[in-house]
Amino acid sequence: MQRHPDGVTAVDTEYVRPGLAASHIIEHEGRAAFVDTGTTHSVPLLLAALDELGLARDAVDYVILTHVHLDHAGGAGRLMQALPQARAVLHPRGAPHMIDPSKLIAGSMAVYGEARYRELYGELVPIPSERVVTTQDGQRLSLAGRPLEFVHTPGHALHHQVIVDLEHRSLFTGDTFGLSYRELDTEQGAFIVPTTTPTQFDPEQLIASVDRLLGYAPQALYLTHYSRVTDVPRLAELLKLQIHEFVKIARSHRAEANRFNAISADMRALWLELLRRHGCTLTEARIDEVLGTDLELNTQGLIAWLDRERKG
Structure with missing residues (x-):
């Protein structure tokens, strides 16, 4: 657990490795939201965090999901079973997949195989439809008088939403505003990279979503990967620069027989160059450990986007 300003606590979900994925608890006037x-x-880690914060399980009003990719949402159904007053708050495109997660399960097993899927995600528990709230773009909900606004932000996924903590100028951005691992921080601050994972990455939509979020003039971002960053305008420019470069890289290798290796190599070279400029002194091997999975997923996402662009 890490306590942040304004009643926000980050809980490491211990997905794959420490410092990769966070759940955030917003606490206000004795009520809470995940x-x-x-x-x-x-x-179990999330429930232990409630105990450590002195929050009863019936003090949780909302379980908010930025989107239904399983590193963000896989535990929602099981968590809801332990929170008798909570409602799950989802984008309308994502809600059906949490009420009936069979397609999520089948798709994930097809990618990982059943054994690895079980190791990573365990059992997905459906959320009863009567406990689900779907949002409209721009809708607000109140957490004990604290207004939270929901902004639909396609680009990473069509069913993605960002939560705006209006009174504190903070955004809970899921994957829309990229990934920022603390291992890559330097004296210049945080480093950030886009996440273009399959299957719905769209560069124009993603840049438009980032620009829309900048319109809130946020002072802090809470990223699922990984937690609080500030200096938002600089990070936004770095993020958008990379999205543009990713598009150039992908298109330059569109016709090659082994697009995956070519795109991956160029993306890795771009990251290494940007990290050197950022003052990062980690070895290339250590950088590969931190960013290797994202390099693979981003490459897959760019290839899926290239194929959609060609067809359409």
Whole structure:
């Protein structure tokens, strides 16, 4: 657990490695909300965090999901079973997949195989439909008088939403505003990278969503990967620069037989160059450890986007 300003606490969900994925608890006037949950394996950690904060389980009003990718939402159903007053708050495109997660399960097993899927995510528990609230773009909910606004932000996924903590100029951004791992921090501050994972990455939508979020003039961002960052305008420019470069890289290798290796190599070279400029002194091997999974997923996302662009 890490306590942040304004009643926000980050809980490491211990997905894959420490410092990779966070769930955030917003606490206000004795009431609470979770933003993202990690996996089913994360639920005991989230409940222990409530205990440490002195919050009863019936003090949680909302379990808010930025989107239904399983590192963000896989534990939501199991967590809801332990929170008798909570409602799950979802984008309308994502809600059906948490009420009936069979397609999520089948798709994930197809990617990982059943054994690895179980290891990563455990059992997905459906959320009863009567406990689900779907949001409209711009809708607000109140957490004990603290207004939270929901902004639909396609680009990473069509069913993605960002939560705006209006009174504190903070955003809970899921994956829309990229990933920022604390291992890559330097004296210049945080480093950030986009996440273009399959299957719905769209660069124009993602840049438009980032620009829309900048319109709130946020002072802090709470990223699922990983937690609080500030200096938002600089990070936004770095993020958008990379999205543009990713598009150039992908298109330059569109016709090659081994697009995956070519795109991956160029993305890795871009990150290494940007990290050197950022003052990062980690070895290339250590950088590969931190960013290797994202390099693979981003490359897959760019190839899926190239194929959609060609068809359409």
